[in-house]
Amino acid sequence: MFALFKPKHNCYCAFCKTPRNIYRKKNIGVMNILASAMAAVVIMFAIWQEYDPRVMIAFVVCLAISEIFVQIRWRLSVVCRACGFDPIMYVKDPQAAAEKVKVQLDRRKEDPKYLLAKPLNLPAIAPKKAEALQTKGKGKLVSRSI
Ligand SMILES: [Zn+2]
Structure with missing residues (x-):
């Protein structure tokens, strides 16, 4: 009910x-x-x-x-189960949150369970913009594509 x-x-x-x-x-x-x-x-x-x-x-x-x-x-x-993104941690410590998402995405890449699963709709960054972001040194990109 x-x-x-x-x-x-x-x-x-x-x-x-x-x-x-x-x-x-x-x-x-x-x-x-x-x-x-x-x-x-x-x-x-x-x-x-x-x-x-x-x-x-x-x-x-x-x-x-x-x-x-x-x-x-x-x-x-x-906390997101698909990508491991933790909004509360992100507010307090964006670097740590990014690290956590990275670990989760790496795990996802290796897990055969997710091979046939629908790929995650991750935010895409154009190569030009990615370069600009990285040269500015404002942060590391977690994942370009998965
Ligand atoms: Zn997510």
């Missing part, structure tokens, strides 16, 4: 333009808090078999775990 409302993809990779799906949720919501409260109550009865004030500690721990889980899930979903 829920699958009907879930879009197949909600954005495109900024680098290779592959359609992808990013979790919009960065932090826990009401549902996660309710689930944590339920889990805490279950844990309470499992350990002490009765009401115990320590249930609050269990609740906070459950909240922390779900918050970490949601954040990690969001962080991982942001």
Whole structure:
């Protein structure tokens, strides 16, 4: 039922333009808090078999775990699976992000699984412009073509 409302993809990779799906949720919501409260109550009865004030500690721990889980899930979903482009890393450290994309593209080149796959729609740079960019020394080109 829920699958009907879930879009197949909600954005495109900024680098290779592959359609992808990013979790919009960065932090826990009401549902996660309710689930944590339920889990805490279950844990309470499992350990002490009765009401115990320590249930609050269990609740906070459950909240922390779900918050970490949601954040990690969001962080991982942001990275492109096709080319390895990581927009958040790119904002902080473009060089490191470029290095990561390079590693991923090299891996893709060697992996026979991708031999017949549709080639990535990487941004193309005209040879003249590539030369100009490199002579200016403003950065290295990750990949001309794949
Ligand atoms: Zn990509």
